[in-house]
Amino acid sequence: MKINYKKSGCFLMIHLVFLFSCAKQPLVELPITTSSDIALEHYKTAMKHWEVGDNLEKRVQLDSAIMIDPNFALALDMNDIPDRSKRKAYQKKAQSLIDKVTDQERMILLIRDSYRNNNMDNALSYATELVDKNPNSYEAYDWLGIVQSDRNEIDNAIRSFEKAIKINSDDFTAYDYLMGHHIPSGDRVMLPEERRSVDKGLEYGDELIRIRPDAGFPYHFKANCYRQMGEFEKATPLYEKSIEKRRGKSSEGTALLVSGHNYMFGGDYKKARKRYEEAIETSKTKQGWYNLNSYLTWSYVFESNYNGAIKNIEKARGQLEEKGFSGERLLWNKAISDWARFVCYAHNQMEKKANEALESSISFSNQRAALINDPIVKRNTNSGIAYNRVWNHTLFGRYDKARESLNELKKIQEKINSPTAMYGYYDLLGMITLNQSRPEEALEYFEKGNPTDTYFLYFKALALKATGNKAGAKEILTDIANTNFSYWQLAIMKDRAKRMLENI
Structure with missing residues (x-):
């Protein structure tokens, strides 16, 4: 009442x-x-x-x-x-x-x-x-659990969500986040690899379908469980059900996208890219169109085809004004496009072009921050610039310059009131230290970094291997090699992890 x-x-x-x-x-x-x-x-x-x-x-x-x-x-x-x-x-x-x-x-x-x-x-x-x-x-x-998850305090978050479910057995949000601790979904914070359970994911997925059988998302999320296990044929009908439920809705593109991921990790890149293109075409917003294009880009990186990736980045970037972007959003998308070009050039060992792409991205980021004129945006922009400069210098062996930019990053991040604020600093410090042949010290820094960042976990595995802990290295590399979700860190590291495993 x-x-x-x-x-x-x-x-x-x-x-x-x-x-x-x-x-x-x-x-x-x-x-x-x-x-x-x-x-x-x-x-x-x-x-x-x-x-x-x-x-x-x-x-x-x-x-x-x-x-x-x-x-x-x-x-x-x-x-x-x-x-x-x-x-x-x-x-x-x-x-x-x-x-x-x-x-x-x-x-x-x-x-x-x-x-x-x-x-x-x-x-x-x-x-x-x-x-x-x-x-x-x-x-x-639910609110407490969401905050705890985003602080990477996942055990506390699990307890909060379980309390929510005891009060309301139909709490969709609680089951959604609990599942997201085990199975990738968007930007959800996950448990460390060794604590994730696909069986738990399937259990939570069934609850989501029970609560919202009308919606496409629960079927998509459950399908992700089978994709993670490499059971792509089992995942397919659930993805198709998700597409069916989402036809005509703004999330239709997402349904087509994740179906494309299933084909890609199953080895059918041609069919995957066809689905990606369908997803892009069905997008109901221009920003959705741009965001979906990024997955088409990373599909080329998964094949180590950096030229194909760059070609797609430049194609989308060249259409931004035509799609109606202007002002800060145009500047932001140009900054992101040039950052993606930097990532591709840098990991294809094209130093000059990587430097140019990064500086272009930085220029657009600074223009956007000046246009918005907001102190938080300015701080985050400066943090991103320092982070990317450290990363670029490290990739090309410019370690003195990397440490200079790292100090700038530290000054910004240590003022932020969050337990995750220093993750990037320590991950980059670990990478620099490892590249300077100090793997034991590097491991100390990686332990203070993001425990679920695939990119830096790869370097942590290299540090473990260098210190003689081949079993620890193999465990991390196997997890990376067997992961079947599309994001840029994995696109770069999945094939590298497979090749490294052959030498352990």
């Missing part, structure tokens, strides 16, 4: 919703402040789209909610529209309404604002407060 009451300024408070789980325990949803029941329904529909990756549909529903209630704080904050200036205006307005919403909404808004400011310590503090004040809310535990 929904209880509404008037507030000053003609607000209605959508207070508490009591449902009953199969255990007949009251299920409490966090209150949401809005002046309209219809706006609330649009918001709830948006969140349903969000949890299965239908992002365009989510934004349409949030736009409708805001049109009806311009002071709907959560709808404003959750609406990640592509127009950055409008998105920032929405976020600013949402934060200005923080004293006019419930305490629960206030903490959610503060969690999200902490993410935008890269302050994961504050995010954890607010999420913990949300749970402390709402111990019977599955949504509160």
